[in-house]
Amino acid sequence: MTVETIASHRCFEGEQLRLKHRADSLDCDMHFSLYLPPAARGGDVPLLYWLSGLTCSDENFVQKAGAQRYAAEHGVAIVAPDTSPRGEGVPDDPEGAWDFGLGAGFYVNATEAPWDRHYRMYDYLTEELPALLAEQFPVDTSRAAIFGHSMGGHGALVIALRNPARFQSVSAFAPIVAPSQCPWGEKALGNYLGPDRENWKNYDTCALIEAGALQLPMLVDQGEADNFLEEQLKTALLEQVCSRTGYEATIRRQPGYDHSYFFISSFIGSHIAFHARALEQSLAED
Secondary structure (H helix, E strand, C coil): CCEEEEEEEEECCEEEEEEEEEECCCCEEEEEEEEECHHHHHCCEEEEEEECCCCCCCHHHHHHCCHHHHHHHHCCEEEEECCCCCCCCCCCCCCCCCCCECCECCCCECCCCCHHHCCEHHHHHHHHHHHHHHHHCCEEEEEEEEEEECHHHHHHHHHHHHCCCCCCCEEEECCCCCHHHCHHHHHHHHHHHCCCHHHHHHHCHHHHHHCCCCCCCEEEEEECCCCCHHHHHCHHHHHHHHHHHCCCCEEEEECCCCCCHHHHHHHHHHHHHHHHHHHHHHHHHC
16 A cells, blocks of 8 residues: 655654555545654554544644644554545535535445445544554554544544454543434434434444443543533433443543633543553553
8 A cells, every 4th residue: 555645744753744545445545644653763652543523634633632742752653534535526515514524424334325435434444544554654553542522532432332352442522422312413324324223323322332332441521611512412421321331431521621622632631641551551461
């Protein structure tokens, strides 16, 4: 697989890269950003996957979150893929809305035309991108964790819960925890997956936990001043299903914080430390 380097920046003695490649699973060219800490010069390092939210690209997180400082300290790499397929021929919301189509892939494998040709972000993130990273960069994809924000928080939780053997931990900022029960999710899942709501459960965090998902270390931060909290994010539903099923998760409600990257940057250090501890613990147990 050919990977083109679009940009490279020295950052906290490591390297922040922006890269481009042809994604077979999405049938389009894709960009992703990758931070390699200074420890990567000495061998493979653990990998954190970051999934961004609606309207974002691979660049928002690496430019706004301030994560590189903490990744360098803990010796972990962070990969930030784009949030949807893009390019000529990739369909978008017919009405040009920001909550569906380009920039809003919802990290699913679409089954409905015309979305099913390109919108296969789940396969891209669980199969194609990890294989590329393991082949071409000094990262250990067997020691991995995943986190994200909003739509990306939904994606991180779902991917981790469906693949518990592949991730040592999962965390999220203001995630969409029950897309089957909110307007953003109903629009996206209805279009990408069709009208049968049973099929939506494979991409619904609360439904997966209710169905008996295996335990993983889980951390969720939710700002209490988030304008999307009640209608779209529905953190209370996650709290309820975890309590009902005995699923252990640390869910922190943060007073005064909204949905922005100011919120993310305030707590990104604790999330990276959380994942670093889980990765170290798994290594000690091996």
